[in-house]
Amino acid sequence: MTLRRAVARLTALFRRNRLERELDDEVIAHLELAELDARERGLDPLEARREAMRRFGGIDQMKEIHRDDRSARWIENFVKDARYGLASLRREPMFSIVDGVLLTPMPFPHPERIVRVWEAPTPASSNSTTTRTFLEIKRQNQSFDAFSAESLSTATVLINGEPVRLDGRYVSWDHFAVFGLQPIIGRTFAPDEDRDGAGRVVIISHAAWQQHFGGDPGILGRDLLLDNEAHRVIGVLPPGAFDRHRARPLDQPASFWRLNSFTEAEIEAGSHWLNPVGRLKPGVTLAQAQDDLLGIRARIANQIPQWKKGWSVKVEPFDQLLVGDTLRQSIYVALGAVILVLLIACANITNLLLARSAGRAREIAVRSALGATRARIAAQLLVESLMLGALGGIAGVALAAVLIDVAAPLVPGMPFTAEISLNWRVLAFATSAVMLVSVLVGLLPAMKMSTRSAAAALNHASRGSSAATDRTRRVIVAVEVAVSVVLICGAALLFKSLVRLQNVDIGARIERVITMSIDLPWARYPDGNRLAAFYPVMIERLRAIPGVTDASFSGDLPLQGTGGENLNMPGRDERMLVGFKRADANYFSTMGMGMVAGRGFTAGDRAGSPYVTVINEALAARLRDRFGIHNPIGQGVDLPALGFGRNRRVTMTIVGVVRNERVGRDLREPVKETAYVPISQAPRMQVKLAVRTAGDATAAVPAIRAAVHQVDPMLALADIRTMEEIWERSLSGLTEPVWLIGIFAGVAALLAALGLYGVVAHAVTQQRREIGIRMALGARANDVLSLIVSHVLTTILAGLVVGLVAAVALTRVTRSLLFEVSALDPTAFAIGAAVMAAVGLIAALVPASRATRVDPTTALRSE
Amino acid sequence: MSIIDMSKPKSDLPYGTLDLLVLKTLDTMGPLHGYSIARRIEQMSGNLKLSQGSIYPALMRLEQQGWISTKWGVSETNRKVKFYSLTRSGEKQLHIEVANWEQASSLVAKILGAKA
Numbered sequence: 005m006t007l008r009r010a011v012a013r014l015t016a017l018f019r020r021n022r023l024e025r026e027l028d029d030e031v032i033a034h035l036e037l038a039e040l041d042a043r044e045r046g047l048d049p050l051e052a053r054r055e056a057m058r059r060f061g062g063i064d065q066m067k068e069i070h071r072d073d074r075s076a077r078w079i080e081n082f083v084k085d086a087r088y089g090l091a092s093l094r095r096e097p098m099f100s101i102v103d104g105v106l107l108t109p110m111p112f113p114h115p116e117r118i119v120r121v122w123e124a125p126t127p128a129s130s131n132s133t134t135t136r137t138f139l140e141i142k143r144q145n146q147s148f149d150a151f152s153a154e155s156l157s158t159a160t161v162l163i164n165g166e167p168v169r170l171d172g173r174y175v176s177w178d179h180f181a182v183f184g185l186q187p188i189i190g191r192t193f194a195p196d197e198d199r200d201g202a203g204r205v206v207i208i209s210h211a212a213w214q215q216h217f218g219g220d221p222g223i224l225g226r227d228l229l230l231d232n233e234a235h236r237v238i239g240v241l242p243p244g245a246f247d248r249h250r251a252r253p254l255d256q257p258a259s260f261w262r263l264n265s266f267t268e269a270e271i272e273a274g275s276h277w278l279n280p281v282g283r284l285k286p287g288v289t290l291a292q293a294q295d296d297l298l299g300i301r302a303r304i305a306n307q308i309p310q311w312k313k314g315w316s317v318k319v320e321p322f323d324q325l326l327v328g329d330t331l332r333q334s335i336y337v338a339l340g341a342v343i344l345v346l347l348i349a350c351a352n353i354t355n356l357l358l359a360r361s362a363g364r365a366r367e368i369a370v371r372s373a374l375g376a377t378r379a380r381i382a383a384q385l386l387v388e389s390l391m392l393g394a395l396g397g398i399a400g401v402a403l404a405a406v407l408i409d410v411a412a413p414l415v416p417g418m419p420f421t422a423e424i425s426l427n428w429r430v431l432a433f434a435t436s437a438v439m440l441v442s443v444l445v446g447l448l449p450a451m452k453m454s455t456r457s458a459a460a461a462l463n464h465a466s467r468g469s470s471a472a473t474d475r476t477r478r479v480i481v482a483v484e485v486a487v488s489v490v491l492i493c494g495a496a497l498l499f500k501s502l503v504r505l506q507n508v509d510i511g512a513r514i515e516r517v518i519t520m521s522i523d524l525p526w527a528r529y530p531d532g533n534r535l536a537a538f539y540p541v542m543i544e545r546l547r548a549i550p551g552v553t554d555a556s557f558s559g560d561l562p563l564q565g566t567g568g569e570n571l572n573m574p575g576r577d578e579r580m581l582v583g584f585k586r587a588d589a590n591y592f593s594t595m596g597m598g599m600v601a602g603r604g605f606t607a608g609d610r611a612g613s614p615y616v617t618v619i620n621e622a623l624a625a626r627l628r629d630r631f632g633i634h635n636p637i638g639q640g641v642d643l644p645a646l647g648f649g650r651n652r653r654v655t656m657t658i659v660g661v662v663r664n665e666r667v668g669r670d671l672r673e674p675v676k677e678t679a680y681v682p683i684s685q686a687p688r689m690q691v692k693l694a695v696r697t698a699g700d701a702t703a704a705v706p707a708i709r710a711a712v713h714q715v716d717p718m719l720a721l722a723d724i725r726t727m728e729e730i731w732e733r734s735l736s737g738l739t740e741p742v743w744l745i746g747i748f749a750g751v752a753a754l755l756a757a758l759g760l761y762g763v764v765a766h767a768v769t770q771q772r773r774e775i776g777i778r779m780a781l782g783a784r785a786n787d788v789l790s791l792i793v794s795h796v797l798t799t800i801l802a803g804l805v806v807g808l809v810a811a812v813a814l815t816r817v818t819r820s821l822l823f824e825v826s827a828l829d830p831t832a833f834a835i836g837a838a839v840m841a842a843v844g845l846i847a848a849l850v851p852a853s854r855a856t857r858v859d860p861t862t863a864l865r866s867e
Numbered sequence: 868m869s870i871i872d873m874s875k876p877k878s879d880l881p882y883g884t885l886d887l888l889v890l891k892t893l894d895t896m897g898p899l900h901g902y903s904i905a906r907r908i909e910q911m912s913g914n915l916k917l918s919q920g921s922i923y924p925a926l927m928r929l930e931q932q933g934w935i936s937t938k939w940g941v942s943e944t945n946r947k948v949k950f951y952s953l954t955r956s957g958e959k960q961l962h963i964e965v966a967n968w969e970q971a972s973s974l975v976a977k978i979l980g981a982k983a
Contacts, residue, residue, distance in 0.1 A: 008931070008932060008933050009928075009931045009932050012930075012931035012932075013931065016931075026949070027923065029946075029947065029948070030901050030923060030948060030949060031920070031923070032946070033900070033901070033902065033942050033944065033946045033947070033948040034901050034902045034905070034919065034920075036942070036944040036946060037900075037902040037903075037942060037943060037944060038902060038919070040943065040944060041906070059918075059919050060918065060919045060920045061918025061919065061920040061921060062918070062920070063920060066918070066920035066921060066923060066924065069921075069924045070923055070924045070927055073924050073927060073928055074924075074927050074931070
């Protein structure tokens with residue numbers, strides 16, 4: 005095609021109406037001239053006209069060719085079809101696309117090379133590493149460009165004269181090299197700056213810099229008093245780097261990073277407290293790194309205690325750690341639900357288009373008779389569905405933009421790397437989803453319409469849809485019903501499971517208890533005696549507050565996890581890992597935990613007095629099963645005497661058995677066997693304060709703070725929460741999927757109901773004549789109703805059966821999400837089937853009842 | 868109206884030939900309106916079957932190429948019609964196409980002759 009012609013074709017787009025008119029004029033003139041000629045040849049006027057028409061050939065076909073040749077026809081068609089699509093939209097209900105949450109990769113260069121290293125007591129479990137294991141790996145490994153050990157560190161910092169507790173991390177000097185991070189101002193740690201315990205330097209997060217220091221660039225070189233120890237600020241991390249990094253869901257994001265330096269005692273102690281992260285060298289695979297570490301472990305075998313010989317080491321991708329299994333599952337389940345709902349929505353639109361295509365059969369037939377090709381008609385129909393899809397997509401994205409801000413804070417436990425926003429990836433995803441959906445939706449009607457013979461369509465158009473189209477629509481609706489049943493069953497299962505979880509016995513009375521964390525700085529509490537002296541004094545002060553009924557210090561709070569230590573019977577080197585919790589004399593009474601046997605701790609269980617322990621019922625049962633100890637009171641067990649300096653194992657006398665308390669964070673896990681030790685005999689700087697009140701617990705916070713500051717004005721109260729809040733948060737990550745699936749199930753049922761409604765309404769309209777005849781012949785309203793409903797009933801039933809079978813087939817997926825509910829729970833399935841059947845019947849009855857009001861005479865006359 | 872034949876408009880002419888014939892007609896006869904062009908081609912081609920209407924897309928194509936131009940005039944029936952005439956570039960194009968045609972047809976003739 006010459007350039008000139010191309011330009012002409014483009015300009016023709018804008019002169020369309022004029023060109024059409026001119027062509028019409030020419031055709032008319034031509035026919036007149038031809039007619040004139042024919043009459044001059046002696047034909048009568050009628051014959052002359054026929055002759056002229058015959059000789060001219062098909063006028064409309066010629067015009068189609070003319071149009072095709074004259075302009076950039078595809079553009080013209082597109083514009084025209086787009087108009088068609090828009091016009092149809094005004095008549096058709098809209099649908100929107102629910103967009104799934106996409107996880108962006110971690111905001112670090114080459115995130116796939118960042119790994120986490122564990123020691124593994126068994127192949128299925130993971131443990132932090134000892135100092136020695138970490139140091140040996142760091143010294144000997146061939147696999148890492150950078151290797152850092154991370155551990156929690158909190159510090160009290162004076163901000164505007166108020167003591168504030170900040171969360172931070174102890175790390176190795178090359179910690180930020182692991183993540184490929186550079187500070188936005190200042191520097192990171194220098195090589196080996198962590199040697200000799202010299203590095204009194206600190207790097208702070210962007211958020212802390214902004215929040216506590218007003219973004220002052222002069223922060224560099226200033227000293228930050230962490231627990232009264234001066235640390236020189238050397239750098240500020242870029243925004244977002246770790247601002248949302250939480251080691252546990254309830255922790256604050258890290259505000260500062262300081263250097264680890266290990267004392268000889270820490271290296272010898274053998275506690276598992278370090279969390280190493282490493283950056284793999286380019287090209288090193290996980291398996292190679294794993295082999296490397298196993299080799300190192302074999303070389304240091306002589307330094308590993310006998311009972312840990314069977315352990316192994318594990319290398320895991322870092323993002324696997326961030327996206328926990330529960331969250332990953334929830335996301336997959338949510339995504340699956342989104343896809344199912346989307347499919348139902350598609351099915352509905354397909355149905356609408358099919359129904360409409362029946363009404364448009366005549367229009368399409370005329371177009372094809374006038375020479376529009378089959379492809380051309382199919383293209384038109386596809387463009388229409390694309391327009392529908394695009395508008396739906398735009399509405400969906402707009403909705404998502406609004407909802408994302410509402411929803412994002414409601415999703416706890418999201419990894420800090422998950423930037424939940426409408427970025428280009430989500431938009432691209434949405435766009436391709438729209439395209440795919442539109443094509444899917446438009447394809448069936450387009451195929452059906454364009455292959456229909458024009459002549460047949462012209463003849464049948466007045467009678468409405470064909471039987472084949474009707475059947476297709478019924479099948480589609482049955483599938484919708486099936487998918488909805490799957491979702492409703494899933495929602496019912498999850499809901500039942502949630503109710504079970506909410507009714508789990510915590511073992512502690514959680515109402516009217518306020519809790520907080522207190523860190524006792526080493527500078528003022530340099531040894532165990534100081535600490536042990538602080539606790540009872542503080543408690544007496546707190547109990548003197550009016551409205552406070554009890555108060556206690558412990559190492560950990562219920563539902564927040566606790567450390568584990570190895571327990572063995574004296575003289576037997578057979579260790580078992582048990583929960584290990586420090587508690588003072590008031591802990592059990594404050595938490596409302598009753599004693600099953602023996603006594604709790606008393607003020608007499610203090611440093612220097614005989615070592616004692618209280619065990620929970622689960623541990624008592626374990627001792628009975630394993631060692632045949634039926635009355636554990638008075639029995640001695642070996643546990644580490646944790647305190648300052650080197651830990652040693654001592655024999656502790658069991659003085660009491662206490663009711664099971666939910667120690668761990670995950671309510672789905674069984675109760676952990678736990679040993680309690682007096683906090684005075686295992687003093688600790690990071691402690692939890694729990695205060696039981698007579699009235700509103702939160703109202704007591706100012707009085708508690710005042711009391712604490714009377715004892716030590718430099719102490720910061722952190723993590724102030726009621727026990728009820730802690731309980732609610734332990735359900736977080738478990739409740740959201742339930743609501744999510746519940747909402748999706750509701751939407752699905754609604755859409756399926758719409759689909760059923762549409763099919764029945766359409767059938768009623770199509771059968772008005774038949775109904776009219778029947779009624780004229782004496783059929784009563786009930787007969788008509790049962791005629792229509794029985795037809796729908798088979799559709800619903802088919803859907804129910806298929807749906808239930810599919811739900812059973814999907815139990816493999818749901819099982820892992822359920823707590824104490826069988827994946828084949830009959831009530832849930834019954835509810836699913838019943839709800840869908842009810843919804844479906846109502847949806848069918850509404851239009852069906854309209855059929856009974858058909859007036860036979862009008863119905864018969866209308867055609 | 869009886870059922871319309873849905874296939875392409877009938878034409879015994881090889882594709883592209885119609886354009887050449889239109890150009891040639893205008894070259895010989897001078898400016899003509901559509902009907903006269905169609906009639907002229909029909910007369911010249913004897914009993915060749917041609918839908919008269921098919922010249923209109925051809926005329927439009929040629930006009931878009933700039934080989935013919937249009938002018939409004941009045942027909943014998945006293946109606947406004949387009950008169951088509953050959954442009955300078957149209958004349959050149961006609962020469963090229965005639966040459967091409969002759970070359971092609973002589974080639975075909977040669978091959979057919981050789982085979983016979």
